[in-house]
Amino acid sequence: TGRLIFVLGDQLSRGLSALADIDPCHDVVLMVEVREEGTYVPHHKQKIAFLLSAMRHFADDLRAEGIRVDYVRLDEPENTHSFTGELARAVTRHKPQSVVLTGPGEWRVGEMILTWPEVLGVPVEVREDDRFFCAISDFAELSSRGKTKRMENFYREMRRRTGFLMEAGKPVGGKWNYDAENRKALPKGHKLPKRRRFTPDATTREVMALVEDQFPDHFGDLDRFAWPVTRAEALQALDDFITHALPQFGDWQDAMKTGEDFLYHALLSPALNAGLLTASEVCEAAEGAYTAGKVPLNAAEGFIRQILGWREFVRGLYWTEMPDYGQTNFLNATRPLPWFYWSGQTKMHCMAEVVRGTRQNAYAHHIQRLMVTGNFALLAGIAPAEIEAWYLAVYADAFDWVELPNTHGMVAHADGGRIGSKPYAVSAAYIGRMSDYCRGCRYDAKARTGANACPFNYLYWNFLITHRDKFGANPRMALPYKALDRFDYGEQAAIHAAAEDFLAKMNTPEGEPPAQLS
């Protein structure tokens, strides 16, 4: 054999750098399904099924081109169930001159790869993952010029470099960012578009049975599986989004509604992160729809910013700051993750709704992740590692490079403000404004203390009290602290006591919410 080209489960792109110069007469592609990747955190069943089905389809597509693919299935008896073990077996089978792969998304896998030349006894060539707009070396260079201090600076630089929504060196419409127009709550009776979802085909159904058999205790329902698993389906999903949801994506970007899990969001992150779609084609489609007059500027700009800005920013940050990035704990948060993150058994309606959607779809949209489950974890002082492991497990789009900065930085503020200049902490007032959750809740969103007071209220004010040393002098926190200081000492003491009581009981059977006793 010539070269052994190892394609990982989130590298399902025909344009992958490792496949660029493949010689079908001599080279072999290796793909492996291994338990280690399914269990380093207990991934949602739909996430595993999505990746394994997409991997099998990708292997079929390569074979249809005449490429030799050595594909190791999860239930193959000889399977050693690790990347290193399977690669070693494949080297024995094929005796390649070298192993070629594209650099991994996750640091964890990067560490494994470093051991491979010695373990395998053949040269290992690791190529750059060029499916991103900004190479890691470019990000490091931009950092040295202070351009990555904040996402917004980085984003503007990326707009200039790529030319998205630019006109003669200036942002189209005169402004870089139209977020001020993107914070509307859904009016009552608003009719949402029906979203294109995908019925599992034979390959997906086979994989679903395998997942149910091999990972029976993992979180998540499989019966609603509806993700695109091929490039062709992913392109249909993109088209559906651009036509039916993008026009109103901006307006309702931050809204939440009971029973409505998708609203106007793209639902493209699993396909993007696994490589079925490229970031550039997705941004081009959005820009094209704007240019054709089919979507307003606030929608196109808001959407492109998520990908060209946020997605590239967190990836650059991850790869330039690891392995130290995940180690900090700025707020000294140490509580274990409450059981209701898995069971959904809580009287807090907003939390129960987000966990329900997460269980059913392996998906929650950004504001649910940030302002409901994320906000609760921040206010309750959940240990960053615990909350990170949850986010990494439960979402079909979750990979360490994108999940970690969002959770560790944006949600937990554990990085001390590298991503956000202030913590994303809110009380029930925000959740009540952006959703209908509070109307269906047994707690009183208006009450700060008392038996029916919403926990988000006393936890929020208690968060400010507890961390005054860290945030009291932050100009962006001046308003909340001014509001807090209007409460007299007695009220502040009552808030603190309510919060302490809730937190002490949170994970116990007599507390609220009850732990699931099985």
Ligand code: FAD
């Ligand atoms: P849309 O809202 O329609 O956005 C379009 C695209 O923009 C997404 O597909 C995604 O590729 C990109 N994007 C949007 N926001 C972000 C962001 N903050 N960071 C990076 N990319 C972004 N996204 C992941 O892809 N994987 C994760 O593991 C992940 N973990 C998260 C954890 C937390 C705590 C938070 C607050 C956010 C996380 N996000 C993650 C970001 C975001 O919530 C998801 O990308 C988004 O919800 C995916 O759904 P969508 O495709 O419908 O997105």
Ligand code: DLZ
């Ligand atoms: C997430 C995942 C899962 C569940 N299973 C596999 C697998 O069996 N084989 C594989 O190649 N990849 C899998 N993945 C994705 C990998 O975890 C992902 O490629 C790495 O985290 C990238 O660094």
Ligand code: SF4
């Ligand atoms: Fe959530 Fe509080 Fe509103 Fe209930 S009242 S839905 S717990 S924010």
